[in-house]
Amino acid sequence: MRTIDIHAHLTPQCFQNAVLNGGDFHGMTSASGELFNPRNAWTPDQRIADMDSLGIDVQVVTTNVSFYNYDKDIAVATSIARDCNDEIAQMMKDYPDRLSGLANVPMQDIDAAVAEMERAMTQLGMKGVMINDHINDVTFDDERFYPFWKAAEELGAFILIHQSRPTVVTPRLDRYHLPNSIGNLTDRAITFATFVFGGVMDKFPDLRVCLCHGGGYTCFGIGRMDRGWEVRPEAKVNISKPPSEYLRSFYYDCLTHSEPALRYLVDTVGADRVVLGTDWPADMMLDWPVAWVLRMESLSQEEKELILWKNLEELLGI
Numbered sequence: 334m335r336t337i338d339i340h341a342h343l344t345p346q347c348f349q350n351a352v353l354n355g356g357d358f359h360g361m362t363s364a365s366g367e368l369f370n371p372r373n374a375w376t377p378d379q380r381i382a383d384m385d386s387l388g389i390d391v392q393v394v395t396t397n398v399s400f401y402n403y404d405k406d407i408a409v410a411t412s413i414a415r416d417c418n419d420e421i422a423q424m425m426k427d428y429p430d431r432l433s434g435l436a437n438v439p440m441q442d443i444d445a446a447v448a449e450m451e452r453a454m455t456q457l458g459m460k461g462v463m464i465n466d467h468i469n470d471v472t473f474d475d476e477r478f479y480p481f482w483k484a485a486e487e488l489g490a491f492i493l494i495h496q497s498r499p500t501v502v503t504p505r506l507d508r509y510h511l512p513n514s515i516g517n518l519t520d521r522a523i524t525f526a527t528f529v530f531g532g533v534m535d536k537f538p539d540l541r542v543c544l545c546h547g548g549g550y551t552c553f554g555i556g557r558m559d560r561g562w563e564v565r566p567e568a569k570v571n572i573s574k575p576p577s578e579y580l581r582s583f584y585y586d587c588l589t590h591s592e593p594a595l596r597y598l599v600d601t602v603g604a605d606r607v608v609l610g611t612d613w614p615a616d617m618m619l620d621w622p623v624a625w626v627l628r629m630e631s632l633s634q635e636e637k638e639l640i641l642w643k644n645l646e647e648l649l650g651i
């Protein structure tokens with residue numbers, strides 16, 4: 334029995350050291366908001382101690398979303414990505430049995446993003462990348478991203494899709510924490526739809542895309558996407574089979590905060606497509622993630638083992 338967590342964040346020490354002394358990190362300051370959660374300041378040793386208490390053997394570490402910086406000058410964004418990736422790589426070297434990582438890449442410039450993904454995977458040993466649901470409002474059905482998907486296929490990159498702020502809900506209603514609690518899930522359904530209806534999964538069939546937060550509302554909404562494809566010509570422009578046929582082309586983390594929802598996800602996409610994701614150390618994380626999965630009466634022991642570690646062990650070779 335092992336446990337591997339695909340969804341665990343880092344506020345890099347290089348950023349903290351810069352801003353806590355009153356300075357800035359490539360123009361980023363403490364106003365980015367990442368310092369309000371005390372756990373964001375924890376050192377790698379404190380991270381490992383907390384993983385021990387939670388029963389997590391391996392974290393696949395990604396930066397917090399404040400470090401995407403897709404709206405910044407490409408030279409600045411590239412410097413931020415490189416510093417973040419170098420720090421995660423050092424953590425992986427220091428704790429090879431406990432920590433792995435996905436890279437931050439400057440997606441506003443595809444050549445630069447491909448170059449950093451390649452450096453992170455071939456030189457730093459990282460397993461892929463984490464990216465937003467869109468890049469400055471451009472969705473992933475846009476042809477400008479084709480070279481990135483092609484490179485990701487060739488490198489075998491694992492692509493974790495994780496929203497930034499604002500989400501699609503924010504402009505409508507920025508209250509009650511709904512931009513996060515509903516917005517993350519809405520963003521994820523849009524991302525599934527743009528990959529599928531845009532024909533991206535047909536053009537790049539070896540892409541390995543993992544949708545955070547259980548894929549959001551994707552599974553619950555797939556029947557309506559199928560109906561749209563059936564009756565409307567504009568839904569068939571790029572694909573010749575219904576969207577539900579693509580559900581098993583993706584991976585999903587288990588972060589649903591609901592056992593019936595997780596059971597439905599497993600029934601819809603298969604247990605071989607669902608992986609452990611905790612969102613450590615955010616306030617919206619699963620508090621006791623391993624215990625949460627293990628005590629579920631609706632999952633078989635085999636399904637629990639696939640979710641907790643077997644799928645990611647095979648997918649990432651860790």
Ligand SMILES: [Zn+2]
Nearest residue numbers: 340342495612
């Ligand atoms: Zn997260």
